[in-house]
Amino acid sequence: MQMIGPKQVRQSNAYSRLGRMFFPRVLLLHAARKGGKFVLANKNGLQPATQKKYCLKTGPGHLILNVMKNQLKKILLLFLLAQTALLVPAQQPNNDWENERFFEWNKESPHATFMLFDKKADVAKDDYSQSPYYKSLNGNWKFVYVDKHADRIKDFYRTNLNDASWTSIPVPSNWELKGHGIPIYTNIVYPHAKNPPFIGDDNPVGTYRKTFTVPQAWAGKEVILQFGSISGCAFVYVNGQKVGMTKAAKSPAEFNITKHLKKGTNLLAVQVFRWHDGSYLEDQDFWRLSGIERDVAIYALPKISVWDFFLKGDLDAQYQNGLFSADVTLRRFAKSANNSGTVVIDILDKQGNTVFTQQKRFSFSSDTLQTIKFEGTVANPLKWSAEAPNLYDCIITLKNNGTTYAGAKIGFRKVEIKNAQLHVNGVS
Incomplete structure (x- = not known):
């Protein structure tokens, strides 16, 4: 062959x-x-x-x-x-809530949870309501709910929209627990149509509106809008202008709304889609609930402010003295008049005695973020463990056209793996 x-x-x-x-x-x-x-x-x-x-x-x-x-x-x-x-013309782009490439817009970068205070003692109390830089927007909001996204109010952000007939809903809350829609409990079965990244027509939408005023003392400061958590895909507007979008639930979403504010009454409008492309990542064993479910607030920052920090309390090799280190990130907003100043870190014990202090100067050139590093030793501190959770107050003081305070509680401990055993402060 x-x-x-x-x-x-x-x-x-x-x-x-x-x-x-x-x-x-x-x-x-x-x-x-x-x-x-x-x-x-x-x-x-x-x-x-x-x-x-x-x-x-x-x-x-x-x-x-x-x-x-x-x-x-x-x-x-x-x-x-x-x-x-x-x-044939190219396919139209996906809806924003069904576009996996568009998961957030105009959100501030994540950072440590803290609040600025004008009194050093208030940092240890950590009561945001005592800060002159903080204003809560919790309470009753105007609200309207629809079962299908096609029936939603598309111009919900209009400042002249008549919302007198809308119902009200307490914020924070989940709308399913307030008589709107159905709470869903499921594990491996998707609670919506399965065609990623698409959701389909049966996508409930909740629309919120809230009016607020900005304290006069905040003039010349940056104003940040903060949502503790929104479950769903949320589109956020202030005074008719789109300021941001977020799809990440169970974590804060912040937006700089300074340029959208005006004197007197301001309008905040938020539209939340229950399902979105990210819902495919939440195929877990839990209740599916929606809405603005954690605190909402606005807070003010000076033109140069503490923006983020990382505090670490460790122990030396003998588990005797504390090893302290910190990274404090400052942020300079546009149009800041004074570009230099001083940052001070103090560590206080339960009696209010200072066990550590360190000061460093800073000066901004063209950068908008600057990280200042601190490190030092705390002699024979009380150790932090599950049996004795001893904590200290770490106070961050920023001096620049005025003085602001921030901070958090810290503890000194060392966690190690030795001979396949977990050791805390040298003890297995």
Whole structure:
């Protein structure tokens, strides 16, 4: 039997382009002559060559395959369909709540949870209501609910929209627990149509509106809008202007709304879609609840402010003295008048005695963020453990066109793995 390899197989000129486009597997077949008859061979062995699909003709040293008329019709039809598809306009982009590439917009970067105070003693109390830089927006908000996203109010952010007929809902809360929609408990079964990243038509929407005023003492400061958590895809507007979007539940979402504010009454409008592309990542064993479910507030920051910090309390190798380190990140907003100042860190024990203090100067050039590092030793501190959770107050003082205070509680401990055992402060 004489085998003719793929490189020796030639298609007739009339069908070569279409054949390569729609019948590429023909080029993977071997042709063989056996007992005066031609057969086609593939990985499954020799197969008789029939006239139903191919007409075989021999020539000197090669094999010519012609496609029969019925196959030609199918090829031409597929070719025309392919050419027509090129003329069809591109698919419209996904809805924002069904676009996995668009998971947030205009959100501030995450940072440590803290509040600025004007009194050093208030940092230890950590009562935000005592800060002149904080204002809660919790309470009753205007609210309207629909079962399908197509029925939502699309111009909900308009300042002249009449919302007198809307119901009210307490914020924070989940709207399913206030008579709107149904709480859903499920584990591995999706509570919505399964076609990622799409959700479908049955996507409930809750729309919120709230009016508020900004304290006069905040003039010249940056104003940040903070949501403790929104379950769902939320679009946020202030005074008719879009200020941001977020899809991340169970974590804060912050937006700088300074340029959108005005004197007197301001309007905050939020529209929340219960399901979105990120809902496919939440296929867990828990209750599906929606809405603005944690505290909402606005807070003010000076043009240069503490923005973030990382505090670490460790112990030396003898578990005797405390090793303290800190990274304090300052943020300079636009139009700041004074670009230099001082940062001081103090560590206080339960009696209010200072056990550590360190001061460093800073100066901004063109950067908007600057991190200042601190480190030092605290002699023989009370150690932090589950049995004795001793904590200290770490106070961060910023001096720049005034003085502000921030901070958090810290403890000194060392956690290690020794001989496959967990050790805390040297004890297994």
